Amino acid sequence: MASTPTTEQVNAALETVQDPEIHRPITDLDMVKSVDIADGGVVDVGIYLTVAGCPMKGRIQQDVTEAVSKVEGVTKVNVELDVMSEEQRKALQTKLRGNQGEKEIPFAKPTSLTRVFAVASGKGGVGKSSVTVNLAAAMAERGHKVGVVDADIYGHSVPRMLGVTDSPTKVEDMIMPPTAHNLKVISVGMFTQGNQPVVWRGPMLHRALQQFLGDVFWGDLDVLLMDLPPGTGDIAISVAQLIPNAEILVVTTPQQAAAEVAERAGAISAQTHQRVAGVIENMSYYIAPGSDEPVHLFGEGGGQVVADGLTKALGAEVPMLGQVPIDIRLREASDDGTPFVLADPEAAASQTLRQVSDSLVGKPRGLSGVQLGVTPVSH
Template sequence: MGESLEAAVRSALRAVRDPATGRDVVEAGMVEGLTAKAGMVQFAIQVPRERARDAEPLRSAAEKAAAAVPGVLSATVVLTAHRAEPPKPAASAPGPGGKATPGQGPMLLPDVGAIVAVASGKGGVGKSTTAVNLAVALASQGLKVGLLDADIYGPSLPQMLGTRERPRAEGQRIIPLQRWGLKAMSIGFLVDAETPMVWRGPMVMGALEQLMGQVDWGALDVMIVDMPPGTGDAQLTMSQRVPLAGAVIVSTPQDVALIDARRGVRMFEKVGVPVLGLIENMSFYCCPNCGHRADLFGHGGARQEAERLGVEFLGELPLKLAIRELADAGTPIVAARPETEEAQAYQRIAARLREKLKDRVGGGSRVNIVIE
């Protein structure tokens, strides 16, 4: 199915001609990185560097031709600069990967009151578990909540939400899945679990734009965005395509994690996104048999770092077996065992976030919170 759809898209693109040469974009070798997975089509149009600013009509025509192919739910096309041209001094900063930044268009997600980014700076600190449980906690407090998995290379929401269901389409719109009181979307719902996403930066940005702009999210109070670790293409796309109002940084207590958390804070500051606070995950370990507490990764490092950076410390979360087991089983602890102390810890942090956003959530103005 994927191969036949890809062939159909290539065939349709032969009708799109480059006005500069009169050749179709396929014959001219301008189509780069074409993929067609689960109805989602992505590719780049490669043009000489000096034409990058004027090639938007060609990009738009290629995108429309691909979108019109039967079986295509959505199509995203980006422009890339031809590397064969001699380098010239740039008049403005280049886009990710040194390539020309494509035209951004209007901001996405206009019907979402607050877009929250949860970030970590490095992997392995429990960011996704934190993002999912905070989203469920906000939903349990009466908000209409969306949960977007922005990690294209390593999506985790299908596992953590306990479903591999494929989203359905209505016309050219993809309907998000509903689970635990949330509307959720991840690239993991659209591809096989073991399919590697071997995509370059522009394709990652295109996929993110599809997950935001071509999914029928509807009106939401809050959207939690589970960001990939680091400070790369996904973070740049989010800062460019949605007006982020804040970020929450998740870290473990030890110094090696705090160094990367610090980089995350500085990255958001650099793109003009205030940091709403830090969360210390795996703050301490409790033995499930005897209840003994041990500070396996140290304790209090994130609180001290928050004080040093001048941002709020939002709270600490324990390293407990039940949190991991329930996350792996697709049942977030906030939903499965709401009476537990660890579930209440997530609820307290969610309530504090809601308090920080009270003038914006449901009030008609936009707020964005990103959790990586």
């Protein structure tokens, strides 16, 4: 005769279920409303959703059902969904934020361990967004906790390139970012209807970026990548103001005309006092099928020109991080919503992007340098 499952066993199973947006156990988030076990191994589980229209409710219901079904003696699982009250949502917000101020940007704090990279270019069309999402995916695959801010307000494309279809969820004054390929992502495209253009001026752009950084619950990130619009306009200035410790990554093509404009984008750091982490040359060359000979469709040397020019202008070494070859499959993967470094990790472009990723952040951090909040006690 099968044993009857206990409440302790069911709760232990529920501890393995994580909220898909917050990435913490639902038991820690006080989302478990009730557990009732009837004769014959029928288990009724009540779950609180953060909001009534939670886009992840189907996923949560499925994960709870699967986890509890694995408990010995359980024959059937019924999951009843409820919605948190305003007081419960405020309590959740307090639990997640701690004592952090509502509009405080965690990445700007001196104690922050998150590396922030602002990916910039002088002009559009150089593949800056493609480089951003592929670097992010490569870092996440290495085990880093990574977030991506699509700060290209007018030309947002990151959701498409990462295949993000879910909408952000609002819990009181916090925004829970959707997740794709183990990346947390936020973009103004998630708040507009269809392909509607965004017609904003400077103050509204600044406010949007401030919300993306301060109102979104990012959790404990190792790396935050920001896809900036081309040039040295309002967003670049706002990034310098809001996250002065952000490092700049400059993306260019080999073409000399593009390189000259890209150098200006990096040279803004002389005024904002930000570090330029390096230069990435995209679309460096093309190798036709059946050939081993690279064809330089857009010229040669633009990336190195930018790196050398910035090194001279800033008085600090700005390295050339990598030359990414042209690969039509990279474009196809972006349109399909899968980063190329994941779709074809052995391709030359993927390997170059992975090498750049590793040179920027290396291995995931351990406990070294982390403030544990432990106070020594003398005996």
